[in-house]
Amino acid sequence: MARTSAPENPAARSTGRRRSGRPGHDADSVLRVAARVFNERGYDGTSMEDLARALGVTKSAIYHHVSGKTELLSRSLDLALDALFAVTREEGATTGHAIDRLEHVMRGSVRVLVEELPHVTLLLRVRGNTEVEKRALERRRRFDHLIADLVREGVVDGDIRSDVDPAVASRLLFGMVNSIVEWYKPDRGLACEEIADALVRIAFEGMRAPKE
Amino acid sequence: MARTSAPENPAARSTGRRRSGRPGHDADSVLRVAARVFNERGYDGTSMEDLARALGVTKSAIYHHVSGKTELLSRSLDLALDALFAVTREEGATTGHAIDRLEHVMRGSVRVLVEELPHVTLLLRVRGNTEVEKRALERRRRFDHLIADLVREGVVDGDIRSDVDPAVASRLLFGMVNSIVEWYKPDRGLACEEIADALVRIAFEGMRAPKE
DNA sequence: TGTGTTACCGACCGTTCGTTCAGTAGACCG
DNA sequence: CGGTCTACTGAACGAACGGTCGGTAACACA
Numbered sequence: 001m002a003r004t005s006a007p008e009n010p011a012a013r014s015t016g017r018r019r020s021g022r023p024g025h026d027a028d029s030v031l032r033v034a035a036r037v038f039n040e041r042g043y044d045g046t047s048m049e050d051l052a053r054a055l056g057v058t059k060s061a062i063y064h065h066v067s068g069k070t071e072l073l074s075r076s077l078d079l080a081l082d083a084l085f086a087v088t089r090e091e092g093a094t095t096g097h098a099i100d101r102l103e104h105v106m107r108g109s110v111r112v113l114v115e116e117l118p119h120v121t122l123l124l125r126v127r128g129n130t131e132v133e134k135r136a137l138e139r140r141r142r143f144d145h146l147i148a149d150l151v152r153e154g155v156v157d158g159d160i161r162s163d164v165d166p167a168v169a170s171r172l173l174f175g176m177v178n179s180i181v182e183w184y185k186p187d188r189g190l191a192c193e194e195i196a197d198a199l200v201r202i203a204f205e206g207m208r209a210p211k212e
Numbered sequence: 213m214a215r216t217s218a219p220e221n222p223a224a225r226s227t228g229r230r231r232s233g234r235p236g237h238d239a240d241s242v243l244r245v246a247a248r249v250f251n252e253r254g255y256d257g258t259s260m261e262d263l264a265r266a267l268g269v270t271k272s273a274i275y276h277h278v279s280g281k282t283e284l285l286s287r288s289l290d291l292a293l294d295a296l297f298a299v300t301r302e303e304g305a306t307t308g309h310a311i312d313r314l315e316h317v318m319r320g321s322v323r324v325l326v327e328e329l330p331h332v333t334l335l336l337r338v339r340g341n342t343e344v345e346k347r348a349l350e351r352r353r354r355f356d357h358l359i360a361d362l363v364r365e366g367v368v369d370g371d372i373r374s375d376v377d378p379a380v381a382s383r384l385l386f387g388m389v390n391s392i393v394e395w396y397k398p399d400r401g402l403a404c405e406e407i408a409d410a411l412v413r414i415a416f417e418g419m420r421a422p423k424e
Numbered sequence: 425t426g427t428g429t430t431a432c433c434g435a436c437c438g439t440t441c442g443t444t445c446a447g448t449a450g451a452c453c454g
Numbered sequence: 455c456g457g458t459c460t461a462c463t464g465a466a467c468g469a470a471c472g473g474t475c476g477g478t479a480a481c482a483c484a
Contacts, residue, residue: 010431021430022480042339044256048472060474061432069472099420125337127254151419161421164410168402172414175391176384183383190380198376202384206418207363208311209373222461233460234450260442272444273462281442 007056008033025055027065031079034072035118043073043122044129070132077126077136080119081143083112088146098153099160103200105147109177110196114184121181147174173203219268220245237267239277243291246284247330255285255334256341282344289338289348292331293355295324300358310365311372315412317359321389322408326396333393359386385415 010025019026025033030051037054038046048069052059066072087093087108093101113120123140126133148170154160160169180195222237231238237245242263249266250258260281264271278284299305299320305313325332335352338345360382366372372381392407 019430020428020482022432024431024480026430040339041341042254042256044254045339045341047470049470057431058433059472060434063473064431127252127257129253129257154419159421160419161413161417164413165402168407168410169414169419171395172388172391172411173419175394176388179384179387179391182387190377195380198380199384201373201376202381202415202418204418204420205373206414206416207366207372207381207385208416209371231460232452232458234452234462236450236461238460259440261440269461270463271442272464275443276461 008054010056025057025061025065030055030062030065031072031075032118035076035122038073038076039118039121042125070130073122074132074136076119076122077132080112080116080123081136081139083116084109084120084143085139087112088143097159098150098157099204102147102150102154102160103204105150106173106177106200106203107196109174110180110199111192113177113180114186114192114195117181117184117186124178124181144170144174176203220266222268237269237273237277242267242274242277243284243287244330247288247334250285250288251330251333254337282342285334286344286348288331288334289344292324292328292335293348293351295328296321296332296355297351299324300355309371310362310369311416314359314362314366314372315416317362318385318389318412318415319408321386322392322411323404325389325392326398326404326407329393329396329398336390336393356382356386388415 008025008029010023010029033054034051037051040046041050048059048062051062051072055062066075087105090104090108092104093108095101123136126136126140128134128137148167151160151166151170151173155162155166160166176199180199184195220237220241222235222241245266246258246263249263252258253262260271260274263274263284267274278287299317302316302320304316305320307313335348338348338352340346340349360379363372363378363382363385367374367378372378388411392411396407
């Protein structure tokens, strides 16, 4: 099993100007790499040794930046959830018809999903094995409820078809959204908006060709 | 962490009449329980100790039935993939208009997914860490290609809208199908057909209420 | 040159992992 | 009863795991 690949360049600091002290990774760059590797091998399937290799340091160096593997998971999941909930607080998600708010949240979710791909991917794979994971699942469940409520409202408004259970519909809907993490490749391929367009079109109008 | 739960009853043999020898688990009942536990905790997150507890035996007993953890994964993944490919060979999936064949495969996939829930769930979570997982991913990719081809044919027939990329559409479509494993509970809740109906309706006609 | 600050190494610890093996236990049949 | 079949136990193995610790390396600024 060749687990080797080029180590991350620590010089690519996320924010602004240099700090004092020896150059290298900081907590943020470690988190970014960790999330990526967690996705490639799964959280449980990733050893601290794997992370160290990807970072180009020894594993003991990781503990200089974070308290342990659990904190890396926790911070990654919080980051994803914070971004998703931020969408639900945007103006387009709080004012207007339910169906339009739903579309706004869908497009916003696609955006978050693409921008924070590794973190959201990790979130969608959580099984609830530990306390950290259980907490994340609980927050995610609250997000899902917001969506289900929007669909219910849309049905009441007469904008969303009433012949499917809103709970099932909202789950299928975001099953479609979330599935993007399974195949989206940031570098090559479609841009965020194109995917969102295709998604919204299929979700609302369906795959069948419109009658002429 | 309380990892304890009632052990599986070995007496509930899957097939037919009793065999000779001491009663207990056999290879199939071990596989069934293993797939369930792999889903609850993730494959990498499940230890042989966890499996043994769920089976109500010591972990060394497991090696009487299977060669190791890898074989359990391998057999589970093959079982899921065999069932999915079987759908694509059914008559409804090989004759008729592409859009109807697509619907047949979608409904069949939902059926397989519900009937073999633990195995399919496991398949959808595979990351490709080992050779066994890589092989399963390869087979799954072939299945996905079949779907994409059906969508492309449907577009050529004029039955499926041409304003979305067939590759993206087919991925979103089966993202929706596959998301069912995330929330479907076999005991309580909807039956297999109801879900398939809702799925097909949303996928082909969309969520928006039809104009009257 | 020296001081503060940040980043890292290498050896090591206790635990848990998947796996092995020699021996034992229970049901059926004669 | 003995023979045969299948299912299981308990102790142990080496490897890999997450994590700790004392010491060191490289920068900025003075």
